Amino acid sequence: MADLRVLRVPHSTNVERIALAAGHKGLQVEWVDVDPDDRRVVREASGQDLVPVLLADDDTVVTDSPRILAWIEARFPTPALWPSDPGDAALADVFCHRFNEVWKGPPNRLAALLGPVGFDLSRLSGSESRAVDDDSARMRTWLNRFEERLDGVDHLCGDAFGICDVTAYPFLRYGVEAPPPGDDDPFHRVLHERGTFDAASHPRLTAWAARVAERPRG
Numbered sequence: 001m002a003d004l005r006v007l008r009v010p011h012s013t014n015v016e017r018i019a020l021a022a023g024h025k026g027l028q029v030e031w032v033d034v035d036p037d038d039r040r041v042v043r044e045a046s047g048q049d050l051v052p053v054l055l056a057d058d059d060t061v062v063t064d065s066p067r068i069l070a071w072i073e074a075r076f077p078t079p080a081l082w083p084s085d086p087g088d089a090a091l092a093d094v095f096c097h098r099f100n101e102v103w104k105g106p107p108n109r110l111a112a113l114l115g116p117v118g119f120d121l122s123r124l125s126g127s128e129s130r131a132v133d134d135d136s137a138r139m140r141t142w143l144n145r146f147e148e149r150l151d152g153v154d155h156l157c158g159d160a161f162g163i164c165d166v167t168a169y170p171f172l173r174y175g176v177e178a179p180p181p182g183d184d185d186p187f188h189r190v191l192h193e194r195g196t197f198d199a200a201s202h203p204r205l206t207a208w209a210a211r212v213a214e215r216p217r218g
Contacts, residue, residue: 002030003076004218006068007045007053009036011183014065015052016170021069022218024161025076029218066100069166081163092157096167103142104171106135107190115186119193136194143175143197143205150204154211161215169212176209 004022008015008031022029032055034041039049046053046063054062054071062068073081082089113128114121121129146168149156156164174191176198199206 001028003027004072005030005032005055005057007032007034007042007051007055009034009039009051011180011185011188012051013170013188014050016217017065017166018052018054018068018072019217020166020169020212020215021072021081023216024081024166025072025079025218026216027072027076027218066096066167069163073163081166083157083160083162088158092163095156095164099164099167106138107171107187107194110135110190110194111185111187114190119186119189139195143195143202146172147197147202147205150208155208161212165208165212169209172205173209173213176206 004018004027006015006018006029008018010033019029032041034051039051042049042051042053045055046061048063050063052063052065052068054060054068056062056071060071062071069081082092110132113124113132121132124132146156153159155161156168171191172195174188175195178192179185179188197205
């Protein structure tokens with residue numbers, strides 16, 4: 001019997017977070033695949049359209065990947081995702097909150113702006129072009145901050161794999177790999193085209209992405 005039952009759609013970055021967390025803890029996941037163009041199952045289960053949705057064995061329904069990750073940590077605390085030191089755990093929470101509430105802003109805005117015009121920059125107005133340049137610059141600046149964070153440590157939380165890596169990797173991985181065939185999400189294309197990095201520009205971040213890519217998934 002699976003430890004978790006989770007609704008998902010293909011190529012979801014937030015679903016990848018749950019897979020990484022489950023793999024870290026050695027949990028078995030029963031994935032329920034949902035047609036991204038027909039989310040009635042998601043809506044009936046959770047009252048909203050976004051995945052992942054965790055369906056617990058006590059009829060608890062949990063939505064939103066940060067809340068699901070916290071639920072998994074509370075239910076299956078070993079091995080831990082959060083640092084054992086309270087201060088370090090608090091810093092990890094700050095990192096994750098900032099990633100979700102601040103870092104994701106520019107690529108989301110770019111996807112909304114560029115997606116409808118097929119990434120044809122010539123069709124943008126002057127103010128729109130400046131907005132693209134500004135948000136692209138913000139994404140590049142934050143890549144430098146991640147590179148600096150990995151100075152002397154293997155993971156974004158420190159020496160051990162944890163919640164910061166789970167939170168960031170599904171998004172940052174598009175900086176070193178293109179979206180797979182069938183993934184036409186403009187957000188993922190923005191992450192790849194506007195957030196590109198490699199061993200020459202960001203050696204520590206590139207090595208980190210390779211390490212996390214090799215980790216098990218639930």
